[in-house]
Amino acid sequence: MTEPLRVLIAEDEALILMQLEFLLEDCGHAVVATAATAGDAIRLARETRPDIVFVDLQLRGGSSGLDIVRTLRDESDVVLVFVTANARRFTDDFEGAAGVIAKPFTEAVILDTMTYLEACVRNPPPGMDAPLGLTLAPDYRAHLESLRA
Numbered sequence: 149m150t151e152p153l154r155v156l157i158a159e160d161e162a163l164i165l166m167q168l169e170f171l172l173e174d175c176g177h178a179v180v181a182t183a184a185t186a187g188d189a190i191r192l193a194r195e196t197r198p199d200i201v202f203v204d205l206q207l208r209g210g211s212s213g214l215d216i217v218r219t220l221r222d223e224s225d226v227v228l229v230f231v232t233a234n235a236r237r238f239t240d241d242f243e244g245a246a247g248v249i250a251k252p253f254t255e256a257v258i259l260d261t262m263t264y265l266e267a268c269v270r271n272p273p274p275g276m277d278a279p280l281g282l283t284l285a286p287d288y289r290a291h292l293e294s295l296r297a
Contacts, residue, residue, distance in 0.1 A: 152178045153266055156198040158189035158216055159231070160208040164251070168202060168231070171258045186211035190219050198226055199269050203245070205232040217243045227265055235283065242285035249282055257281030268292065 155172050157179060159165040169179045180196040183189035185208050193201055193216075201220065203213035217228045221244030228244065233251040242248060246268070249257060260279035267274030273295040278284045284292075 150270065152176050153200055153262070153269060154178050154180045154196065154198040156181045156183070156189065156193055156196060156201045158183045158186070158201065158203045158207060158213060160184040160204065160206075164204075164231075168258065171255055172262065175259055175262050177262060184208040186213065186215040189213075189216045193220055193226065194223075197224070200227045200229065200265055202229055202231045202249075205230060205234045214243055217245045221245070227269060229261070229265070229282075241287055244287075245285060246288040247278070247282050247284045253281060 155177050157165055157168050159168065159182070165182055169182065172179055180198050181192040183192050189201070189203070201216065203216050205213045207213060213230060213232070220226055220228060227246045230245050230248040231251060231253065232248065235248045235250040249261060257279065261282045264274055264276060264279050264282065267276065273292040
């Protein structure tokens with residue numbers, strides 16, 4: 149049995165946070181931390197070293213998920229994925245995140261995304277297409293394609 153992926157969730161809406169936490173743990177992964185602000189998410193990511201960080205765009209206290217991605221994208225091999233209702237507000241490079249999941253999301257989107265991301269983390273490149281509901285950043289897609297060569 150493989151070790152569960154370690155996931156941090158940066159989300160300030162309690163119901164969405166609980167839903168994500170339940171879905172991730174239900175498919176065998178470990179939620180190592182949750183945060184409602186960018187500052188807390190960055191600090192907790194540095195402390196817990198997650199494999200994946202799910203990031204909402206707008207967080208408590210006016211903080212932004214963009215700050216999380218901009219800070220963590222160059223610090224480690226963590227896979228950063230936005231989970232937001234504002235999916236159309238990104239630049240073409242997704243600020244360095246691997247992709248975006250639009251809210252509202254379904255259980256199937258999260259489960260399929262985790263299967264895909266697990267392959268990205270454990271044995272890149274994945275032997276499957278990105279699931280519906282996950283929009284990959286062009287740079288991340290190119291990175292995965294370069295691993296196939």
